[in-house]
Amino acid sequence: MTxxxxxxxxxxxxxxxxxxxxxxxxxxxxLGRRTMWxxxxxxxxxxxxxxxxxxxxxxxxxxxxxxxxxLGTPSFLGLGNYEKLFSDPIFGQVVGNTVLFVVLxxxxxxxxxxxxxxxxxxxxxxxxxxxxxxxxxSITPVVANVVVWRMLYxxxxxxxxxxxxxxxxxxxxxxxxxxxxxxxxxxxxxWQGFGYNMLVFSAALDAVPENLTEAAAIDGAxxxxxxxxxxxxxxxxxxxxxxxxxxxxSFQVFAQPFILTKGGPGxxxxxxxxxxxxxxxxxxxxxxxxxxxxxxxxIILGVTAVQFLGQKKWVxxxx
Amino acid sequence: MRKEALVAGALALxxxxxxxxxxxxxxxxxxxxTAMTWAMWVGGTExxxxxEKVADDVxxxxxxxxxxxxGSTFQDYFTKMSTQLSxxxxxxxxAVQSLRTAQLKDGMLPLDDLVKKNNLDLSAFDSSMIxxxxxxxxxxxxxxxxxxxMMFYNKDMFDAAGVPVPKAGWTADEFVAAAKKLTxxxxxxxxxxTADLLVESQVLAYNGGxxxxxxxxxxxxxPTFAKGLQWxxxxxxxxxxxxxxxxxxxxxxxxxxxxxxTAMSIDGPWSLLDVKAKAKFKVGVTTLPAGPGGxxxxxxxxxxxxxxxxxxxxxxxxxLKEMTGDKVLGNLAAAGRALxxxxxxxxKWIDNAGIPGVAxxxxxxxxxxxxxxxxxxxxxxxxxxxxxxxxxxNGQQSAADVMKDIAAQLPR
Numbered sequence: 001m002t003x004x005x006x007x008x009x010x011x012x013x014x015x016x017x018x019x020x021x022x023x024x025x026x027x028x029x030x031l032g033r034r035t036m037w038x039x040x041x042x043x044x045x046x047x048x049x050x051x052x053x054x055x056x057x058x059x060x061x062x063x064x065x066x067x068x069x070x071l072g073t074p075s076f077l078g079l080g081n082y083e084k085l086f087s088d089p090i091f092g093q094v095v096g097n098t099v100l101f102v103v104l105x106x107x108x109x110x111x112x113x114x115x116x117x118x119x120x121x122x123x124x125x126x127x128x129x130x131x132x133x134x135x136x137x138s139i140t141p142v143v144a145n146v147v148v149w150r151m152l153y154x155x156x157x158x159x160x161x162x163x164x165x166x167x168x169x170x171x172x173x174x175x176x177x178x179x180x181x182x183x184x185x186x187x188x189x190x191w192q193g194f195g196y197n198m199l200v201f202s203a204a205l206d207a208v209p210e211n212l213t214e215a216a217a218i219d220g221a222x223x224x225x226x227x228x229x230x231x232x233x234x235x236x237x238x239x240x241x242x243x244x245x246x247x248x249x250s251f252q253v254f255a256q257p258f259i260l261t262k263g264g265p266g267x268x269x270x271x272x273x274x275x276x277x278x279x280x281x282x283x284x285x286x287x288x289x290x291x292x293x294x295x296x297x298x299i300i301l302g303v304t305a306v307q308f309l310g311q312k313k314w315v316x317x318x319x
Numbered sequence: 320m321r322k323e324a325l326v327a328g329a330l331a332l333x334x335x336x337x338x339x340x341x342x343x344x345x346x347x348x349x350x351x352x353t354a355m356t357w358a359m360w361v362g363g364t365e366x367x368x369x370x371e372k373v374a375d376d377v378x379x380x381x382x383x384x385x386x387x388x389x390g391s392t393f394q395d396y397f398t399k400m401s402t403q404l405s406x407x408x409x410x411x412x413x414a415v416q417s418l419r420t421a422q423l424k425d426g427m428l429p430l431d432d433l434v435k436k437n438n439l440d441l442s443a444f445d446s447s448m449i450x451x452x453x454x455x456x457x458x459x460x461x462x463x464x465x466x467x468x469m470m471f472y473n474k475d476m477f478d479a480a481g482v483p484v485p486k487a488g489w490t491a492d493e494f495v496a497a498a499k500k501l502t503x504x505x506x507x508x509x510x511x512x513t514a515d516l517l518v519e520s521q522v523l524a525y526n527g528g529x530x531x532x533x534x535x536x537x538x539x540x541x542p543t544f545a546k547g548l549q550w551x552x553x554x555x556x557x558x559x560x561x562x563x564x565x566x567x568x569x570x571x572x573x574x575x576x577x578x579x580x581t582a583m584s585i586d587g588p589w590s591l592l593d594v595k596a597k598a599k600f601k602v603g604v605t606t607l608p609a610g611p612g613g614x615x616x617x618x619x620x621x622x623x624x625x626x627x628x629x630x631x632x633x634x635x636x637x638x639l640k641e642m643t644g645d646k647v648l649g650n651l652a653a654a655g656r657a658l659x660x661x662x663x664x665x666x667k668w669i670d671n672a673g674i675p676g677v678a679x680x681x682x683x684x685x686x687x688x689x690x691x692x693x694x695x696x697x698x699x700x701x702x703x704x705x706x707x708x709x710x711x712x713n714g715q716q717s718a719a720d721v722m723k724d725i726a727a728q729l730p731r
Binding site for chain 1: 398401402404405422423425426505562563564565566567568696698699702705706707709710713715716721724728
């Protein structure tokens, strides 16, 4: 507060002293002093942003036009890396896998998180405990979660063992069969990731004014109509936020396939970020990895832009 | 003036924050010694202590050098080291595995001149390791351990199944016959492997097929290798003496063996004593089963070299000489950590092992062992093996088709 005072005080003087040239010069100096404070305080953060975020972004774009081995001399390739990626059937499969993951994961995540948030109304006894329990997977390290899920999925593991003792039938080899592996990763990811959206939706539902739902109930609307026609529309900004964030992070899926399957069997669960990691840090082709990263960036940018354009039709900010 | 001072102060603070990004490969300690970092993979607390003792012993012997260990897990080591070498933040002393020499060599110092200058006698080392740690006719590291890939077995399971324990030089047919008897009651004879060195050794022993040729070139479309891999895969899908792979997991085979779920596991002497200490059964060793046209095994090992960024290569070489000297390697052998690359020290490891038949097995395996060559694409091949072998082993695709897919993804 003490810092704000001298900055605020000269304001009346500025208007009062406009007639005097000398006084105006002084106020300009004061104004100048004031305008310097902002940049001065922003400088440390600005430098950090420039050096650790903007510079790497620019450098990665530059690297994407080179054959850039981790060790050795880079050579200029022009669009060579991009051409290679677009003509590589494996990269095509990798993009397809990522899209498949997004298409399966995002709706499932939203349905589960919204469903649980709707269930956790203030009338539910111990709702806070449930909220904490449902949120735990989101704050547990993904590596630990994956290790547990691997034990569930493997032949002779929990799922297979339970199914065998109950029905005598073996469960599929979830992670060792290319037809099941992606589904297994999606299910594990939904379990891991729904807690965050659930918390956001739950808070938004709590903020829906009671007088609106009461008025609708008096008018004869049942619980389903109230949820569908009133609550869902009022929390649409939160759903939009949840959808956006989930979409962006799901395009960047890495840890689950990296630890559960290494991208296999074959390339059945290889995703774009896993591909980038392998190309960059396993096979030391930083140029190709950077080009793939830029392709991912463009995909995410495109999908986000479409979302923003589409939101006008279903997101209501005027509650 | 105050505002300028403030802006300058903010700038200075920002720059101070950034200085942590730099790195240096050597420097001096407070008492004037040359400080040197040594990058090494570490398998656990015991391992860490072993290597720290080596660092301290060598620092004490040399007197003017202080070596500090920079440990990381084996899985992360090569990614970390490649990144450090490329970003000029690598330590002076760098560990390298023989089959990955070619990948790191661009960031490492050829040691040939230093060997000559210091009159180091290389003939005291296992010759296959000197070859294994060389690339383009330059030596990049001095070896500390060596070992042919061999077969570990669970003697208790063999006894319980009434199967005589295998003798060095056993054949693939004898192996399959024994494996069938050992597979019962949810237990299997052996779990499949996707680790490059181990599966390539298994195929080499079976029919001599190899992806990495003697001259270090790589040919993933080699038809003999594909046939050998099909035999390995059939152990799961046809003979049913191996369980299915639950996804790409290079540790699966060893873990199943340690858990007592399988009777055999393909591994190297570097893990034998650790296995013996942790296993709840009697451990035995023998050679890999030999098929028609096979009978050989790969040997691999590791060594320590000097990064190109090291400011004090002479002092680093003095440290290397000591680290791979009779004293240190003798101690490591006696502690069971490493089958010494210095042939004179190997008996200490064998005596310490206390596993019947280990001397004969080693002798027999070493006689047929060929060094596993290194190639710049070895990591990529290893990664692709881990991803794709699941398909042939679990019977989803033929070994020939899997190798075709792998070959298509390797740089030509």
